[in-house]
Amino acid sequence: MLNYTAKLSISAKFIPIATVCGLLFATGESAQAATFALNEDTTVDTFTECVNDGIALKVGKNPVDESGWQYAIDSFNDGVDGLQVGGDGNPYEIYSLALKETKDSLFVAINGNMSLTGVDGTSAEDGNIGWGDLFFNFTDQDFTTANNQGDLFGVRFAGTNDSLVPNLGLYGNVTAISTTDINSGFESLAEYNQRVNDFCQGAGCGPSLGDLPADTSYFDQSQSLNTISSGEFLTSLMYLSESELLAAGYDLNRFDGEHTIAFKFDKSGICDRGYCTSVPEPSAGLGLAALGLMVGVSQLRKRYSA
Known part of the structure; x- marks a missing residue:
């Protein structure tokens, strides 16, 4: 029985x-056929320009909520500001990265303490430390391999950053570089991890990259690739207001970051390059x-x- x-x-x-x-x-x-870009091999990540914090979302790692969002949650105590790690008001603290896919678009929401325009009055060459770019890897390869083979997609979403592509929006055939040298940042992820381990205090102490461990082999720990070096422009992006995020079912009250940066873009450029899977609809x-x-x-x- x-x-x-x-x-x-x-x-x-x-x-x-x-x-x-x-x-x-x-x-x-x-x-008919509907297409999905996000699959169980997809990894999405973003770092600050100085790699003082970063976060990655691994599709399928966490459940999708009833509104279609999946969230990666970073440590609330691993943003680095000089010798300070974590703490209230740390401008480089990242809290979460969230994704949602609809029939035509990909939605992105990043919650953290840094605004879209970054932090002014810093020791960076241009006086501003902001966000790096957002990278999509739809393959089962690690970041370095996908980067070397031109299989990455990237989104420049912060107009004040040091990205080497000119326009805001989605790019294909992307290669990535590090901009930490001109932003008074860490030369490698290993250095960032060490700083956090040496100086963090309190609950949740220790480096984290959201859905990935800080010492993950997905990234080359000797590098700090955080910005688009080159790519083919595919489509522009549309920023989302709080009311538009609410209408899309995003949980605005779930995280404590001072800013939620949200946008969406058309995913057809991804599908046209063979990275989408079709299912009957x-x-x-x-x-x-x-x-x-x-x-x-x-x-x-x-x-x-x-």
């Missing part, structure tokens, strides 16, 4: 599949609701085939 847990497992396998099939047939129309009636169930079925199949 099957125990209760086994019965639930069987139900989890078959009920969602039957539900989706019913939805597809209920439309009375042939299925009803052509009318149910739209993204059925699409979400299809994604759930895919995850369940992976879970029970392991």
Whole structure:
């Protein structure tokens, strides 16, 4: 006789599949294809220009909430400001990175203490230390390999930073460089980790990169690549207001950073380069609701085939 847990497992396998099939047939129309850029190999990251903090989100590491957002949460106590690590008001502290994918767009929200225009009056060559760029890696390669092969995508979202591409927006065929030398920053991630370990105090003490450990092999620990060096411009971005974020289901009250920087961009340039996966979608009636169930079925199949 099957125990209760086994019965639930069987139900989890078959009920969602039957539900989706019913939805597809209920439309009375042939299925079309919907495309998804975010997959279980996707890693997204951003650092400050001085690599005084950084965060990475690994797709699938954390559950997607009911509004379609997934969140990477960084240590609240590992931003470096000179010899100060963490602490209230530390301008370089990063709290979270969040992503959401819709049929046409990718949404990004970064919560931290630094504004979009960065920190003025610093020892950087231009007197300003701001955000680096945001990198998307849709492959199963580490960052260095993807960078060397031109497989990265990058988003310049801060107009005051030292990125070597001219416009705000999404770029393909990206290569990355470090701008820490002109921003009074760390030459390597290993140096950043050591500074945090030497000077941090209190709860949650220790370096973190969100979904990745600070000493992760995903990054070359001897480097500090944080900015786009070159790339092909694909599309512009659109900044999102608090009301637009709320309408998109983002949890504005979840994190304590002084600023939430949010934007979205069209993902067609990513899909056109073969980095998106297609799944059936009803052509009318149910739209993204059925699409979400299809994604759930895919995850369940992976879970029970392991």
